[in-house]
Amino acid sequence: xxxxxxxxxxxxxxxxxxxxxxxxxxxxxxxxxxxxxxxxxxxxxxxxxxxxxxxxxxxxxxxxxxxxxxxxxxxxxxxxxxxxxxxxxxxxxxxxxxxxxxxxxxxxxxxxxxxxxxxxxxxxxxxxxxxxxxxxxxxxxxxxxxxxxxxxxxxxxxxxxxxxxxxxxxxxxxxxxxxxxxxxxxxxxxxxxxxxxxxxxxxxxxxxxxxxxxxxxxxxxxxxxxxxxxxxxxxxxxxxxxxxxxxxxxxxxxxxxxxxxxxxxxxxxxxxxxxxxxxxxxxxxxxxxxxxxxxxxxxxxxxxxxxxxxxxxxxxxxxxxxxxxxxxxxxxxxxxxxxxxxxxxxxxxxxxxxxxxxxxxxxxxxxxxxxxxxxxxxxxxxxxxxxxxxxxxxxxxxxxxxxxxxxxxxxxxxxxxxxxxxxxxxxxxxxxxxxxxxxxxxxxxxxxxxxxxxxxxxxxxxx
Numbered sequence: 356x357x358x359x360x361x362x363x364x365x366x367x368x369x370x371x372x373x374x375x376x377x378x379x380x381x382x383x384x385x386x387x388x389x390x391x392x393x394x395x396x397x398x399x400x401x402x403x404x405x406x407x408x409x410x411x412x413x414x415x416x417x418x419x420x421x422x423x424x425x426x427x428x429x430x431x432x433x434x435x436x437x438x439x440x441x442x443x444x445x446x447x448x449x450x451x452x453x454x455x456x457x458x459x460x461x462x463x464x465x466x467x468x469x470x471x472x473x474x475x476x477x478x479x480x481x482x483x484x485x486x487x488x489x490x491x492x493x494x495x496x497x498x499x500x501x502x503x504x505x506x507x508x509x510x511x512x513x514x515x516x517x518x519x520x521x522x523x524x525x526x527x528x529x530x531x532x533x534x535x536x537x538x539x540x541x542x543x544x545x546x547x548x549x550x551x552x553x554x555x556x557x558x559x560x561x562x563x564x565x566x567x568x569x570x571x572x573x574x575x576x577x578x579x580x581x582x583x584x585x586x587x588x589x590x591x592x593x594x595x596x597x598x599x600x601x602x603x604x605x606x607x608x609x610x611x612x613x614x615x616x617x618x619x620x621x622x623x624x625x626x627x628x629x630x631x632x633x634x635x636x637x638x639x640x641x642x643x644x645x646x647x648x649x650x651x652x653x654x655x656x657x658x659x660x661x662x663x664x665x666x667x668x669x670x671x672x673x674x675x676x677x678x679x680x681x682x683x684x685x686x687x688x689x690x691x692x693x694x695x696x697x698x699x700x701x702x703x704x705x706x707x708x709x710x711x712x713x714x715x716x717x718x719x720x721x722x723x724x725x726x727x728x729x730x731x732x733x734x735x736x737x738x739x740x741x742x743x744x745x746x747x748x749x750x751x752x753x754x755x756x757x758x759x760x761x762x763x764x765x766x767x768x769x770x771x772x773x774x775x776x777x778x779x780x781x782x783x784x785x786x787x788x789x790x791x792x793x794x795x796x797x798x799x800x801x802x803x804x805x806x807x808x809x810x811x812x813x814x815x816x817x818x
Contacts, residue, residue, distance in 0.1 A: 408483040408501035411559050415566050416482055420573075421650050422559065422566060424664045425657035426481050432690050432722055433477045434470035437461070438698070440707065441714040447762045451716060456706050463495040472497070476697065480545055481657070484555035487522070488541035490704045498524050506534070511552045519553055543700045545693060562656045565649040572649070658689040686723045 415422045438460045442449040463472045472488075475497050479486040483500035490496075504523040511517040522540045525532030544555025559566070596604075647667060654661045660681035694715040702713040717723055737758050744754040750768040757765040 407557065407560065408499075411482040411557055415559055415563075419566050419570055421569055421653050421664075421666070422657075424666075425654055425659050426478065428659045428664050429481065429657060429689075430474045430477050432685070432720075433693060434473040435720045435722065436473070436694055436715045436717050437469055437719075438701070439714055439716045440711045442711050444762060445764055447760075447764075448712075448714075449760055449762065449765075450756065451714060454708070459490070459493065459495060459704060460701070465494070473697075476543060477693070480543065480555060480557070481559065482557060484544060484546060484548060484557040484560075486541075486543040487524075488543075488701075488704070489535055489539055490541075495704060499526075502526055502528050502532075505553055507552070517552055538703065541700045541703050543697050545696045558656045558658070562653050565652045569649045569653065658685070660685055682722065690723075691717070 416426060417423070438457055439451045439453055440457070441451045460472075461469055463469070472495065476486045476488075479497075479500050485500040485503070487498040487500060487503045488495055489498065502525055504525070506520045506523055507517050508514075508520050509517045519537050521537060522535045522542070523532050524535065542553075544553075546556045546558060548554045548556035650666050651661055654664055654666065662678055662681045663685055694717065698713045698715060705713060707713050740758050741751075741754045744757070744766065745751050748768045749757075749766050753765050753767040757763050
């Protein structure tokens with residue numbers, strides 16, 4: 356223990372020859388997992404990402420079905436969007452448009468697509484809390500998050516100002532690597548780590564215990580079946596049984612009854628052996644409820660309703676019995692905030708036009724479609740408003756833009772100065788003028804009405 360204390364107190368221990376060794380020296384291992392003993396960074400020294408990326412990959416993502424299903428559900432929706440530019444008009448978002456400069460996001464690397472890039476992005480933030488990307492001429496390159504170190508200008512706990520000087524990327528986590536300036540690095544960390552200045556945190560971190568419990572429950576189920584799908588038993592013998600006789604009985608009993616292949620076989624005992632049940636079966640343990648509660652917590656941390664993942668907990672009437680409600684929650688409360696969040700960092704790799712922003716286009720994602728009835732009602736309301744605006748003199752094209760974007764300041768054109776006859780007192784000059792204008796409009800629409808006599812006119816002819 357004195358050696359450990361000396362190591363923690365010293366700035367550069369004798370056996371440390373570089374920053375990598377120092378970072379590794381100031382960590383401890385417990386049950387095969389490596390943890391930082393405390394947050395550590397200093398001038399010109401890296402702010403290391405949590406040493407949990409591989410732990411999350413091996414201990415959760417690749418070995419727990421619930422975690423894998425939650426990450427997969429996130430990836431499938433997150434990778435569906437595409438990127439576009441959006442203009443601003445008087446501080447309000449306006450129309451969206453494409454540009455050839457967006458090609459690098461559509462084909463980020465050879466044989467790559469926008470969907471693959473976004474799938475990697477969500478996977479990295481799920482398992483490591485951070486996603487790093489750099490542009491190399493006409494391609495983009497993803498950097499594994501646990502191989503990237505954030506270089507700070509000063510220790511956050513020792514200086515008033517501590518800024519990002521750059522990023523150090525070391526393949527394999529060791530060696531000299533390559534340094535990138537802040538403006539060269541796309542760094543996306545949607546969940547900030549409260550213990551770090553600029554680092555993100557994985558959503559898996561808060562539910563590690565639930566994941567461990569879920570794996571333990573799965574192992575328990577497997578062992579239950581390995582032991583012939585029966586509860587634990589105790590076998591008591593009389594005091595006259597010798598140790599050799601006892602060991603021989605145990606060996607013969609295991610060979611005859613252990614394993615699923617021996618399930619439900621009749622067990623024969625002799626020599627006054629007394630068998631009693633210890634513990635309970637899965638029904639007595641209420642296994643479904645016990646494991647289901649942990650699964651729900653994992654889904655909550657991942658932002659995915661259980662019914663979307665397909666878990667039985669999500670199919671209960673007391674939770675998300677309506678799939679449409681769960682879908683709306685998943686899209687509005689998770690997907691769209693994530694897309695908005697990633698657009699800012701990604702704007703570094705494309706020349707965003709002046710007065711515009713890099714944005715996402717989710718209009719062609721079937722998962723986010725509302726019910727057909729709702730879509731028709733919305734469109735009917737928009738058509739009615741556009742027609743009404745055109746009736747009072749608005750330019751048709753600007754009326755369409757104003758209604759579809761929700762920005763009425765886009766309207767152009769002039770009002771005719773005439774109002775409906777219903778808004779004027781009967782017999783007033785204004786009412787007569789409005790009525791006359793309405794008749795002229797009808798005549799323009801139907802030329803056959805021009806020669807029809809007006810009300811009160813005398814019929815022509817000799818009579």
